Amino acid sequence: MLFLFNDVVFDLGDLNGVLRSGQIPLTLEQIETLTAAQLNGLVREAIFADPNIARTKPDHVRHLVALISFVAPGANALLAVRPEGAEVPAKVGLRYANVMLTTLASLWKDQQLGYLTPGQINDQVWLAA
Template sequence: MLFLFNDVVFELGDVSSLLRDGSIPLPVSQFETLTPAHLTELLREAVYVDPNMAHTKFERTRYFCALISYRAPGANAILAVRPQGAEGPDDVGLRFANVPITTLAYLWRQQNHDVLTVDEINHEVWFRVTENLHSAH
């Protein structure tokens, strides 16, 4: 499974297997009870601390992607932005989307060839799926 987090496409493989392989720093019983609202809160906190976490904390971000896709079926892309001057996690903006797999595969290919840009992601994803976007509450 592919998942777009800001400007990085993650290959998650089988999400259920990834979450249960023992490498996620959370017991299975705990992520099974995570609500999308609680996951959103955790994600806002993580992005507030490190807005560039997809690059600096690759594995941690990959687990967030897996948890999002597991607990919020249909979501396979997220835009998480900490605005300049943010005073806390509540200021972090989140957008979720369900992006066609063909688009994610294209972006994955571009990323693997080191030619993926933020402009291309915005054009292929965020400008095209506005009707499918919703803000996290």
């Protein structure tokens, strides 16, 4: 399973395996009852603390992506931006999308080859969504 988080494509593999790995600091009961609003709060806090978290803490983001995929199964892309001067996590902007698998696979391939650019992601995902 592929998921685009800002400018990084993550391959989750088996979603249930990631959720049940014991590496997410939530119990299975907490995961199963997690609401979209709570999840958005977690993502906002993570981006507020580190706007480049997809690159600095990819394992952490992989777990966030797994939670997003579980709570909002139609979403496979997220653009999360902390505006300049934001003083609280609530100011972090979130935009979800459902991107065609062929597009994500193409982005994944380009990322693996070292050719993926933010402009390419913007053109293929966010301008098309």
